[in-house]
Amino acid sequence: MLSIHRGLRAVPRIQSYNRAWYSVAPPKSNAARREYLGQLERDGAKALKVIGKRVQQRARLVQQVDHSASDNEQIKIAKTLKELEPVQEAWDEWSRAREAFMQSLPLLDDPDPTMRAMASEEYSSQLATLGNIMSSTFPGLLVPRSRTERCGALLELKAGVGGAEAELFRAELSRTYVRSAQLRGWRVESDSIGESVEIHNDGAYDVFRWESGVHRVQRIPQTESNGRIHTSTVSVICLPLTQEDDSLDLGNILNEKDVRIEVMRSSGAGGQHVNKTESAVRLTHEPTGITVAMQDERSQHRNRAKAWRVLRARLLERALAADIVRRREMRRSVVRTSDRSDKIRTYNFPQDRVTDHRVGLTLSGLETIMNGERLEVLTNALQQAHDMELLDEMAESDELS
Template sequence: MLERLQAVEDRYDFLNEQLSDPDVISDATKLREYSKEQSDIEETVQAYREYKEVTDQHREAKAMLEEKLDDEMHQMVKEELDELTERSEKLEERLKVLLLPKDPNDDKNVIVEVRGAAGGDEAQLFASDLYKMYHRYAEAQGWKTEVIEATATELGGYKEIIFMVNGAGAYSKLKYENGAHRVQRVPQTESGGRIHTSTATVAVLPEAEEVEIDIHEKDIRVDTFASSGPGGQSVNTTMSAVRLTHLPTNTVVSCQDEKSQIKNKEKAMKVLRARIYDKVQQEAQDEYAENRKVAVGTGDRSERIRTYNFPQSRVTDHRIGLTIQKLEQILQGKLDEIIDALIVEDQAENMQKAAE
């Protein structure tokens, strides 16, 4: 492990030199590439340097204990040695995590698609609750959200809502929300007070860069139409809404959120690119699982990943068996406790795989 860490530090120092080179500074592509690489490994390098410093202090303290010291000084050095041992062990565990292969999508912006599933009106109202939850969580993280497409219902729910989340590390946290979310509560439309179970699905797609997915204009059919709101009432009499169809994959995306046809097309193109990128990734994962005959977690969105139980104010994440009696706080966007637990579990699994 130490050899790998030293190699990472050497690479960091090399990149530091390159970023001061006038030839690199004048080359926008290289400058961006080197800056990103350095930023990606900076946390690992800082932790490794701290680890080396603590190791040196630990060695010095251990050597002092072997000298003739009075009782008071001996006790002080021993306490310092215990503290340094604890810090060293914690840093070592942190470095093991930092050396794990990083998901290449983690730093990307994301496109989130929330849809009401089983449960009719109640499922669509729950989809609205989930959108508000993610919107609040994104705000707390300092991320920006932007609605791309929404099909609202008369009761205030959503048949579907698609929105973008822009911010550093958005995918690294929101990717754990992929799947079917289940709600148990008495619906607004229920007069008998009976608890119903409904579901909404959440898909989290990393935004694909243009260089990653080669989409040709000739493969896209563009249709324009007038925007409309809930109940089919006309909102915009101009043909500003845009529907894109990617003919080779039959992927269809529409956007009518903006008054400008150009802006709607730009937004729709981002969603189209992300969906095709997700499809390519999914196919690669499926092939990997088939070849290795190992379930690698394909992100199957039919799986129920979490239950929101209103009568008991309880949220349960079934993947890690975590139950929290903080339903109201979670719906207010306070997702850190759940997402942090999922990240720790994911890291533990990856560390176990790396050790095999």
């Protein structure tokens, strides 16, 4: 099983980005036809198990409805029944589609060509319905809402191995993220060289968090005279941006008393302003040793505000990572987690393809991805893998309880 960011698993086939098999022509034998459904149910076994248990729970509660019980008990049962209604409806839809699918199988061999054509259409339609329920409806009902759904995103990009070529690709990748966010209508701020990109919209972190890791590019640099392909890397870190009063139920993320504040004169290129005023700000979070220095702006006030945002984002990312570790330990399972030094994606320009190694997904049309137009195909596949992992956790939790 492939490991990806924070222990994410490979996308099961039913969660795949390629659903062409839902609409393929029916095979000739009923055994092969049933195999499509069998594969669907095997890939989504965990989701079916959890949904089935929720349906059984609702059936038991329906039997417990008793006017002789206390009002508090009745209110609690009624509330739970209301919460489980969408699960029951989805299960009923699955059962109806499955029954219709099975009924269409013998009719595919009917001697009447009209009947065969109708059965073939019904077969493909119900198979597509079953696939959509398994890949979208069930996870949508079972996967809990993300605690970071109100977070913006802070992307930090650093050139790795490859010298000037790595730096060039870092700038290109930064533009990819800016363009992808703009296509969603989100507000984006980026520094002059693209090492830092801030996206100030709810949900941005949940979209771009899958970009954290090492991105590898393979191409022929413009300065290469012999036509050799060079390999360079760029490291990306995505941090959650939140409002100051939003702790995401992870405790007190930042206590200002724990932060040492220093102001100093800016350094480096910048004209007369450099070394003239104390506009640069450095914050040090003493409990963790995390340090943030900011001198992008000429105003100390703006540098200070940005430094606090970055410090809070790094502390929040640290808290989220620790929370995930605790959750995995509670499951008593050994899960290999990906360090940021692991290669997560390869951009191969000569072959015009991008491969995300965490889910084994390869896409052609590299230019459209670098333009930000199809980046969501990759992020959607990773989100689906994450959802399926949560379903696995829920199924295992039910087994332990």
